Amino acid sequence: MPLRWRIAALVAAAICSVAAAVGVLVHHASRDRELTQARDAARTTLDRAAVTYARTGTVEGTGAVLDAPGLPAGLRGIADRGHQGTEFSTRPTGPAMWAARPAGEQVLSVRIDMTTTLRDISALDTTIAWAGALTTAAVLPLGVIIAGGMSRRLRSAAGTARRIAAGDLDARIEAPPRPRDEIAEISAAVDTMAAALQQRLRSEQRFTADVAHELRTPLMGLVTAAELLPEGEAASFVRDRVRVLAALVEDLLEISRLDAGAEEADLSPCRLSCLVEDITTLHGLPTEPVELVVEDGAPTAEVWTDPRRLERILTNLIVNGHRHGRRPVTVTVAADGRTVTVRDRGRGYPDTLLDDGPQRFRTGARERGTGHGLGLTIAIGQAHVIGAELAFANAADGGAVATLHLPPKGPIHG
Secondary structure (H helix, E strand, C coil): CHHHHHHHHHHHHHHHHHHHHHHHHHHHHHHHHHHHHHHHHHHHHHHHHHHHHHHCCCCCCCEEEECCCCCHHHHHHHHCCCCCCCEECCCCCCCEEEEEEEEECCEEEEEEEEEEHHHHHHHHHHHHHHHHEEEEEEEHHHHHHHHHHHHHHHHHHHHEEEEEEHCCCCCCCCCCCCCCCCHHHHHHHHHHHHHHHHHHHHHHHHHHHHHHHHHHHCCCCHHHHCCCCCHHHHHHHHHHHHHHHHHHHHHHHHHHHHCCCCCCCCCCCEHHHHHHHHHHHHHHCCCCCCEEECCCHHCCCEEEHHHHHHHHHHHHHHHHHHHHHHEEEEEEEEECCCEEEEEEECCCCHHHHHHCCCCCCCCCCCCCCCCCHHHHHHHHHHHCCCCCCCEEEEECCEEEEEECCCEEEECCCC
16 A cells, blocks of 8 residues: 555544544543433432421422332332432433432332433534544545655655666755655665765776776787797787786776766667678687577668677677587577577576676676676676667576667668
């Protein structure tokens, strides 16, 4: 149940509870007061009648009756034992307050009718019930409005927190400060947390970019020096390690540009099937070939994309499949002409990657081999630049599956 309706239900329950409690208290207080007054009046009338009966031997005009036929049995028993008493009874002649005392061999009694009094108390109960209902009807909409405002503010805070969690570190709630307002305090705390997180992340990104830039110049010198080494096993090993280091630095620089938002796509209309075929032919790693599957309908479809960035994405996915999976690596262009799937036959992506996405410098599992974990991170970043969606999953019969959805483009004329 939404918060606004919970608060509204709580307000309604509180009002009804207060109205019921007040009604019960007023009912009992009024009834007890009326019964007390009736009992006192009955005793007074009975005492006067007893004096008159003792002096004149008659009770005419006193309001009392000798051996009244409707006298409650319990009260008659009290009088028979020589005592005086009172009793409220509703039978057999309706609600009334009785008072009785012995008068020789007879019982002298007084009856005060309370029908009207109890009817008035019942009317008072009805009035209290209506007052509670009207109060609920008047206050409940106000409670719904107030609760709705609170609910909207909380939903706005929750939505902003989700945007921050999704990577939009510029998102802010920007709630106006309100003294002694817990929701405003939560909103301010979320904004402060987002600002601190953004500042820390930017510091880390600047550090990565600075390190990569600083390494680039001495690395170029190292590459040149390695090429000048005399041929031999040691020289080949040094050149290989230098190439790996140079590739790592270039990846770091690319990630730094993606983080800074400095990358812009050069979009153009392309036939995806032809573009993917060229990419797999040029970057299919001749020693580890790639299977290309083009479904019916795909050759005629067009997409709006940046061929150079698409090449970068698919190359990283294919290399990742060869490095961490098993042959064959299959690239499939779907019939819709804008979906490309890269699949290997290995153990699939680790659960951490499926849950949290690719992480820098983390390959996810030992059995997936070595690597610095930047390839899939770069693929995600480049997909974002060209407006595509890149999703990772594991096939039911084994193997990692990366699916790239590209934005469509209308037909080209001419």
